Structure formats: C-alpha cells, structure tokens
Amino acid sequence: IEIVDYLNAQKPYMVLADESLIPAISARGNRIPLFYGRDLWMQNLDTGIMDGYNEEAYTLFDAMMFAEENAGFIAATAYECSCDIIVMDIFEKAPAVLGNYKMEKRTDNYLVYVKK
Numbered sequence: 116i117e118i119v120d121y122l123n124a125q126k127p128y129m130v131l132a133d134e135s136l137i138p139a140i141s142a143r144g145n146r147i148p149l150f151y152g153r154d155l156w157m158q159n160l161d162t163g164i165m166d167g168y169n170e171e172a173y174t175l176f177d178a179m180m181f182a183e184e185n186a187g188f189i190a191a192t193a194y195e196c197s198c199d200i201i202v203m204d205i206f207e208k209a210p211a212v213l214g215n216y217k218m219e220k221r222t223d224n225y226l227v228y229v230k231k
Contacts, residue, residue, distance in 0.1 A: 128148065132201075133203050134176070
C-alpha cells in the first residue's frame with residue numbers, strides 16, 4: 116500500500132514493477148501505467164492475450180525474479196524502454212544509484228528507483 120501511494124503521488128510515465136506488486140498497483144493505483152501486467156505471467160492460461168508484449172517485456176519479467184543478480188541489466192533495459200520508475204525486490208547491497216536511476220524509497224520488501 117505504501118508503494119502504491121508513493122506511485123500515485125509521482126504520476127509516473129511508465130513503471131516496471133515486481134510481479135508481486137502488480138495486483139495491488141492494478142487495484143489501488145490511479146491509472147499507474149505498468150510496463151507489463153498480470154497477463155504476462157498468466158500466459159499459460161490464455162495465450163490469446165499475449166500479443167501486446169515485446170521481447171524486452173519477457174526478458175525484464177524474467178530478470179526481475181532475480182533482481183539482485185540482474186540489477187544493472189534491469190536498469191539499462193528499463194531505461195531503454197522509457198520506464199521512469201522501477202520497483203524491485205529488496206536486496207542487501209542495493210546501490211544508491213543504479214544506472215540512470217536513483218533510489219528514492221526503500222521499504223521492508225521493495226526498492227524504488229526513479230529516473231535521474
């Protein structure tokens with residue numbers, strides 16, 4: 116809820132969010148634009164709804180599952196895809212600056228990076 120409130124206040128252009136947050140953002144967010152939504156990980160249920168995603172979406176979705184190991188790649192790819200906010204799982208040695216992003220918020224579970 117804290118993250119969703121933060122995102123609502125920021126009025127982002129595009130958010131790359133950890134999959135565990137997508138249901139909360141979708142339910143409580145004020146039209147927060149997500150780089151990918153719930154349908155990306157429900158692909159086995161209905162492949163007919165998958166047409167809207169490019170290769171970067173699938174690659175970032177997979178990379179976000181291991182945020183610590185892929186942090187640099189996530190930041191670089193999200194930047195190329197015009198994401199202005201990244202919300203990822205927290206990890207111990209998270210840098211204050213990640214590529215073109217600066218850490219703006221840290222909760223018990225997530226890190227929020229905003230484009231500089």
